[in-house]
Amino acid sequence: QVQLAESGGGSVQPGGSLRLSCAASGTIDSISVMGWYRQAPGKRREAVATIFRSGFTNYADSAKGRFTISRDNAGNRLYLQMNSLKPEDTAVYYCNAFTTSAYWGQGTQVTVSS
Numbered sequence: 360q361v362q363l364a365e366s367g368g369g370s371v372q373p374g375g376s377l378r379l380s381c382a383a384s385g386t387i388d389s390i391s392v393m394g395w396y397r398q399a400p401g402k403r404r405e406a407v408a409t410i411f412r413s414g415f416t417n418y419a420d421s422a423k424g425r426f427t428i429s430r431d432n433a434g435n436r437l438y439l440q441m442n443s444l445k446p447e448d449t450a451v452y453y454c455n456a457f458t459t460s461a462y463w464g465q466g467t468q469v470t471v472s473s
Contacts, residue, residue: 361385361462363454368467375444375471381437381454381464388434389458395428395439397450397469404453408439421447444471 367379379395394409408418408428416428427440437454449471454464 361387361390361456361458363456363462363464365452365454365464365467368452368469370470370472371444372473373445373471376440376442377444377469379439379441379452379454379467379469383435383437383454383456386458387456390434390456392457393430393437394455395426395437396453396455397448398453398466399447399450402450407452410437441469444469446471446473 362384364382365379367377369377371377392409392411395407396404397407398404406419407422408416408426410416410428410430418426425443429438448469450469451466452469453466456462
């Protein structure tokens with residue numbers, strides 16, 4: 360079992376930055392990949408960025424060049440640095456971890472508006 364808790368969401372103007380954090384606990388040694396997903400109102404949940412145990416990262420086209428995913432060496436904290444934010448980035452952002460099952464945090468709201 361893995362427990363995930365996100366923090367760091369909030370409201371920001373277009374062009375601003377936010378850093379999301381996800382605290383992982385439980386059987387974190389069994390996590391093979393972690394990621395950030397988001398869901399905007401009326402839309403499906405979509406992957407934003409993922410990071411594998413090896414350190415390999417993958418980004419959605421909408422996130423490339425603006426967002427950076429990282430994980431601490433202990434493996435119990437996941438981050439998403441978001442720069443040059445746009446109104447279309449407004450969504451609830453979820454932390455995800457995969458072992459043999461998928462685990463999700465409760466989500467944190469990000470609102471980009473002038």
